[in-house]
Amino acid sequence: MKADKLILSEAIWTGLGNETISGGIAIKQNKILYIGSESLDEYKSEQTEILDYKDHLVIPGIHDSHLHFFMSSVLNSGKVVLLYETKSEEECIELLKKEAEKITNKEQWIMGFGWYNLLWDNQELPSKASLDEAFPDQPMFVQSSDAHTVWMNSAGFKKLNITKDTPDPVGGHYSRDEQGELTGILHETAGMSAVAQVYKFSEDESSEMIKTFIKHINSLGITAVSDLSMMAVPGGDLIPDHVYHKLLKQQELNVRIHMYPTLVKDMTRPDTMRKNYQFSKLQTCGVKQFFDGVSSTHTAFLSEPYSNAKSKDDVGTLTISKEEMRDLVLQAIENDYSVRIHTIGDGAISMALDIFEEAEKKFGKNPHLQHCLEHLENIQEKDIQRLKDLNILASCQPAHSMIDPEGIEADLGQDRIRLMWPFRDYLSKGVKLSFGTDSPVSDINPFESIYNAVVRKRIDGTPETGWQPQQSISVQEALRAYTWGSYQTCQRTEELGTLEIGKLADLAILDTNIFTERPEKMIRTTSLLTMIDGDIVYKK
Numbered sequence: 001m002k003a004d005k006l007i008l009s010e011a012i013w014t015g016l017g018n019e020t021i022s023g024g025i026a027i028k029q030n031k032i033l034y035i036g037s038e039s040l041d042e043y044k045s046e047q048t049e050i051l052d053y054k055d056h057l058v059i060p061g062i063h064d065s066h067l068h069f070f071m072s073s074v075l076n077s078g079k080v081v082l083l084y085e086t087k088s089e090e091e092c093i094e095l096l097k098k099e100a101e102k103i104t105n106k107e108q109w110i111m112g113f114g115w116y117n118l119l120w121d122n123q124e125l126p127s128k129a130s131l132d133e134a135f136p137d138q139p140m141f142v143q144s145s146d147a148h149t150v151w152m153n154s155a156g157f158k159k160l161n162i163t164k165d166t167p168d169p170v171g172g173h174y175s176r177d178e179q180g181e182l183t184g185i186l187h188e189t190a191g192m193s194a195v196a197q198v199y200k201f202s203e204d205e206s207s208e209m210i211k212t213f214i215k216h217i218n219s220l221g222i223t224a225v226s227d228l229s230m231m232a233v234p235g236g237d238l239i240p241d242h243v244y245h246k247l248l249k250q251q252e253l254n255v256r257i258h259m260y261p262t263l264v265k266d267m268t269r270p271d272t273m274r275k276n277y278q279f280s281k282l283q284t285c286g287v288k289q290f291f292d293g294v295s296s297t298h299t300a301f302l303s304e305p306y307s308n309a310k311s312k313d314d315v316g317t318l319t320i321s322k323e324e325m326r327d328l329v330l331q332a333i334e335n336d337y338s339v340r341i342h343t344i345g346d347g348a349i350s351m352a353l354d355i356f357e358e359a360e361k362k363f364g365k366n367p368h369l370q371h372c373l374e375h376l377e378n379i380q381e382k383d384i385q386r387l388k389d390l391n392i393l394a395s396c397q398p399a400h401s402m403i404d405p406e407g408i409e410a411d412l413g414q415d416r417i418r419l420m421w422p423f424r425d426y427l428s429k430g431v432k433l434s435f436g437t438d439s440p441v442s443d444i445n446p447f448e449s450i451y452n453a454v455v456r457k458r459i460d461g462t463p464e465t466g467w468q469p470q471q472s473i474s475v476q477e478a479l480r481a482y483t484w485g486s487y488q489t490c491q492r493t494e495e496l497g498t499l500e501i502g503k504l505a506d507l508a509i510l511d512t513n514i515f516t517e518r519p520e521k522m523i524r525t526t527s528l529l530t531m532i533d534g535d536i537v538y539k540k
């Protein structure tokens with residue numbers, strides 16, 4: 001059979017072993033017809049397009065297995081003020097002011113995203129006072145980088161009809177001072193419920209933002225994502241499935257999207273989505289729910305108190321009770337859904353594993369489902385083994401480990417941090433591991449994440465000796481977690497995740513050989529050519 005395209009390279013990494021091969025890949029329509037070092041003559045015809053990439057590294061397409069695609073697209077669009085680099089409340093105000101100058105409609109929301117007070121010189125949470133002074137009329141909605149906290153002004157509260165008498169929602173609260181006045185900070189579900197009301201765009205606006213973001217990620221070799229519900233509140237998954245579907249029908253969806261709406265008692269939305277989307281490029285693969293918060297605000301649920309405990313029982317909080325979670329998970333599994341649970345603290349991880357263990361006893365092992373725990377920041381040794389025994393995949397984000405390692409040390413203490421983001425231990429014990437970024441919480445760039453996992457340093461090279469370097473893994477192991485590992489989450493390793501004969505032709509050709517270059521060079525890697533289903537979706 002003749003090929004449509006032949007890719008030639010001296011460095012093809014199939015994903016199967018650690019070595020690269022010199023040879024070629026023959027592609028017919030959307031599949032790999034041949035890959036190897038033998039002569040490609042029999043695949044060549046006059047119509048065959050030859051893509052000779054010399055010594056450039058060819059890899060399977062990268063799959064970010066945990067992110068929030070719509071929010072990432074919005075933040076990439078320039079419609080939101082990015083505050084990731086700020087060092088103070090005042091600096092945020094200055095950046096927001098610049099945006100406000102451009103906006104004439106005083107009713108319109110101004111959105112900001114990315115502040116993180118624990119990285120500020122003064123680590124206190126900001127308040128509405130500073131926003132009110134700068135923006136007395138314009139409603140402001142300013143989210144922290146982990147998306148768990150919102151900072152708002154009085155005009156914003158007014159627009160959302162939130163007053164000091166508004167009751168706190170389940171799983172969150174409006175911060176109040178001693179007089180009961182709103183301070184301007186919304187925690188967890190309180191802020192999350194507001195997001196869906198503020199981030200409103202027309203279908204056309206949404207399509208444009210998504211298309212632009214897809215182009216960006218294609219330039220980084222990404223060919224697939226898992227889009228997880230952003231918020232547990234109703235209507236808050238922020239998965240615009242109808243827009244994705246429209247782009248698919250217009251043949252403009254140049255990424256495979258695997259969707260995980262929120263797991264709630266009423267399964268109408270997941271059921272409808274599962275019925276409607278079972279395409280190769282757009283499918284509903286399971287459901288997602290939150291079990292705890294984040295370590296930095298002491299909302300991640302631990303088995304023992306935080307090392308810098310603010311009170312005697314400072315162990316964090318579950319966002320829903322174990323009984324509620326148990327009922328939800330059992331209901332989902334009974335209805336053939338793979339379940340992904342946000343678990344950051346070791347206490348939440350243990351309880352989630354208890355629930356999966358009970359489910360296995362009740363329903364038996366089901367090879368058609370792949371349950372995952374998300375984030376798993378600190379874990380007990382015994383639970384690493386349980387992940388393996390219960391076939392629960394560890395869905396990890398290496399970039400999270402480098403947001404604030406010093407803060408984590410203070411929160412968790414020297415003993416526990418040895419088992420934080422323990423990628424090496426997962427692989428040694430045979431635990432399934434996938435990588436992602438949780439974008440927009442961390443930058444979508446997969447090469448920064450691989451760098452984080454391999455050298456356990458921030459991208460500025462600190463800490464010099466690496467943070468908990470005993471948990472480092474090799475570049476090949478990290479890339480495997482980002483390709484084959486990520487396709488385990490949606491159970492598509494039969495057709496994707498490695499470059500093999502008969503598999504779908506999703507791949508990237510990189511400008512940097514990340515296996516042979518020194519790690520610092522890896523960070524700026526981009527794709528020269530990205531292919532999905534045998535189609536070139538990006539070319540430099």
Ligand SMILES: [Zn+2]
Nearest residue numbers: 066067228438
């Ligand atoms: Zn997330």
